[in-house]
Amino acid sequence: MVERVKIGEMREDLRIGLENVDRFGRRLINYTMKFDIERMISQFGSEEIALKFADIFREKAPEQLAALRHSFEKKDWEAVGLQAHGLKSQCAYMGLEEMVHLLQQLENNPQYPAAPRWLVAIEDGLQQ
Numbered sequence: 001m002v003e004r005v006k007i008g009e010m011r012e013d014l015r016i017g018l019e020n021v022d023r024f025g026r027r028l029i030n031y032t033m034k035f036d037i038e039r040m041i042s043q044f045g046s047e048e049i050a051l052k053f054a055d056i057f058r059e060k061a062p063e064q065l066a067a068l069r070h071s072f073e074k075k076d077w078e079a080v081g082l083q084a085h086g087l088k089s090q091c092a093y094m095g096l097e098e099m100v101h102l103l104q105q106l107e108n109n110p111q112y113p114a115a116p117r118w119l120v121a122i123e124d125g126l127q128q
Contacts, residue, residue, distance in 0.1 A: 036095020043093060057094055061087070061126050072110070072119055080110040091126075099125050 040050035064087050071079035088103035099122060106118045 034096075036097075039095040040093065054094065057090055061090075064090075065123055065126055069119065069123065072115075077110045081107050084110070087122075087126075096125075 035054050041047050044050045068083040084103045084107035088100055091099040102118050102122050106115055
């Protein structure tokens with residue numbers, strides 16, 4: 001069972017995602033994977049290249065999520081941090097700010113009591 005954390009006991013920047021899953025880690029509210037196409041075009045230089053990167057991201061994200069979940073379940077916190085960092089960078093390029101924030105929290109605090117809930121929110125958000 002996932003341990004519940006009282007929101008008032010946490011720093012403000014650690015609150016994201018907690019209201020989105022129940023005490024069993026079940027999703028209550030969907031995050032949506034909405035790419036910021038304007039941001040991507042400005043970063044990649046053209047819509048064609050931006051869309052190509054979006055396709056690659058959609059193709060690779062499920063296997064990266066599976067690796068992240070596997071490391072988390074093995075309690076390999078170093079691997080969790082490295083995998084979250086890599087996925088966070090990719091999400092930043094795609095303009096997925098909610099995911100960037102959750103992945104940052106997981107990268108820096110993989111053993112925090114809310115971490116299982118962050119992981120569920122990340123998986124739900126990126127599997128859409």
